[in-house]
Amino acid sequence: MxxxxxxxxxxxxxxxxxxxSLAIIQxxxxxxxxxELNILGVPTTILEPGSQRLQGVVPAPYFAGYLLQAQT
Amino acid sequence: MSYLQNQDEHALSQRLASLPSAVEVVVEGSIEHPIVVETLDVVSYLVSLSPETLSYEHHSGALDPKVWLQSQVFRSLDITFWGVPTGLEFTALVEAIELYSGIAPQTDVTTRSLLEQISSRIAASIFVSPT
Known part of the structure; x- marks a missing residue:
């Protein structure tokens, strides 16, 4: 889930x-x-630019903040 | 091939028939690729549940098999699925179709406020499993 x-x-x-933009990859x-990207568990989210990665599920505001941080 | 039981199929058919606008599902990839064959089977089944609001196309030129959506009302949304959309991905594809058709997303005020501050392109790749 x-x-x-x-x-x-x-x-x-x-x-x-x-x-x-989103790519949802099985x-x-x-x-x-x-x-290639060393994915060790799911879900793993990788953002570009920055190649930051987030493992697991996070609350919506945290994810939005993470996106905001990724662009800087 | 049916992917749902009768009761669920009927409920989904009604849900898709009530979409505010039409959505096209595009499947990319060679027909020789097993993922594409299975994906086309799932997508054609989904479209058959509501041919008034859904359609699909197959583009055979792409190297990697993938599924994306397009609609007249929501051109800016960019969601691509890599892999056969079964299991939880089937549910996600239905949700994406609803968003592309113009059904409003449900998020809290804080999240909306943070998203509004984004000013440059971000590409998120989410690696998942279907179960």
Whole structure:
């Protein structure tokens, strides 16, 4: 359920902020991508620019703050 | 192929029929790729539940198989799915369709305020499992 919660949260944010784009990647179907980025658990969110990563589910304001921080 | 039980299928069909505007689901990737074959099966099933509001296209040129959406009302939204949208991803795809159709997102005031302060592009990749 953690993956579903994180995807739900990110999609809600993307619908409010057009500068945010999302790629939702099923790591079991794209294992080479997961290995390349050293994905050790799900959900893992990686932001560009900055390559910051967030593991697990976080509250909505925390995620929005994390996005805001990533652009600086 | 049916992916839902009759009762759930009927409920989802009604939910999709009530979308405020039409949405197109685009599947990219070679038909020789097993992920694309299965994805097309899921997407065509989903579209068959509400052909009045949903349609789909297949673009065979892309190297990596993926699914994205487009609508006339919400051109700025950019959500791409990598992988067959089954399990929890099926639910996520339905939610994305609703957002693209114009159904308003539900978030708190603090989150909205923080999102409004974003001024440059951010790409988020979320790695998930379907269960």
């Amino acid at each position: 953690a993956c579903a919660q994180m995807v739900h949260l990110a999609m809600q944010c993307a619908a409010l902020q057009p500068l945010l 790591v079991d179907q794209f294992p080479e991508r997961g290995q």
